[in-house]
Amino acid sequence: MSDFIQVEKIDKVLKINLNRPDKYNSFVREMALALQDELKKASADPSNRCIYLTGNGKAFCAGQDLAEATDPNGPELTKIVTEHYNPIVGAIRNIDLPVVAAVNGVAAGAGANIALAADVCVATESASFIQAFSKIGLIPDSGGTFTLPRLIGMQKASALMMIGDKVSAMDAERMGMIYKVFSDETFAEESMKIAQTLSNMPTKALAATKKLLNASSLNNLEDQLALEDKYQTECGQSYDYAEGTKAFLEKRRPEFKGE
Structure with a gap:
């Protein structure tokens, strides 16, 4: 495993921490491939019920390390984007686990768009x-032109991408870019609390919800209704559905297994 x-x-x-704090957690090839590897391993381990992605130090992620991108012996832009x-971003959107992006500082460029690809994105009040x-x-890149206009609308997304304004965490929450903002003092505890809550929920239903949200960007209503029927039928055959309904009738807290 990479130290990054x-x-x-x-x-x-x-919990996955981006760890190049002296470079504001900007990506180099080793770090990007290591993150891909950890996401792949996380998906294969049934004991994982949620992923919490954050950064060490003052930043969440400053995007691409430009020293690598401009190095004549480094990877070309095409390789950086495609590999x-x-x-x-594909792994975050397609993994059958909820992903929480806990933005602990600046999220710039690819770093911002990776955070926004998460199922739940929260930020500390001093983040941007x-x-x-x-x-x-x-x-x-990193799916930004797909994700951001769907979160905040075409006009705001276009302006932010062309002008390059810095958006405070509070403004990001107000415009629907992210879910919640917490104070710097409570951020670590409150953001992890969200991940813990998700980890105790019916994982199969959350994964199906994620698939439906992914599909909704391209489906018409009829196709989406058919897909909802498919996944509802599957979830209705799960252990967690049986446990959830039983717990409701018995007026107790359900104990989901993600099965």
Whole structure:
């Protein structure tokens, strides 16, 4: 495992820390491939019920390390996009686990768009988001042009991507870019509490919900209703559905297994 990625298991939550704090957790190839590997391993381990992604130090992630991107002996932009960021965003959106992005500081460029690809994105009050691509003559990648307009609308997304304004955590919450903002003092505890809550919920139903949300961007209503029927039938045959309904009738807290 790369030193640039730290992994810790907290009950049923897999905590993944981006760990290049001296470089604001900006990505280099080793770090990107290591994150992909950890997401793949997380998906294969049934004891994981939620992923919590955050950064060490003052930043969540400043995006791509430009020293690597401009190194004549380093990977070309095409390789960086197709082999580094696209697989990371694809893994986050397709893994059958809820992913919480806990933005502990600045999230810029690819770092912002990776955070926004999570199922639940929360931030500390001193954090900020910036679509920094236009400032160096590039287009937003890491799924940003897909995700951001669906979160905040075309007009705001277009302006933020073209002008490159820095968005405070509070403004990001107000415009629907992220779920919640917590004070710097309570952020670590409150954001982990969300991950812990998700880790105790019916994992199969959450995974099916994620698939439905992914599909809803492209489906018409009839196709979406048919897909809801398919996944509802599958969830209705799960242990967690039987436990959830039994607990409701018995007026007690359900004990879901993710099965």
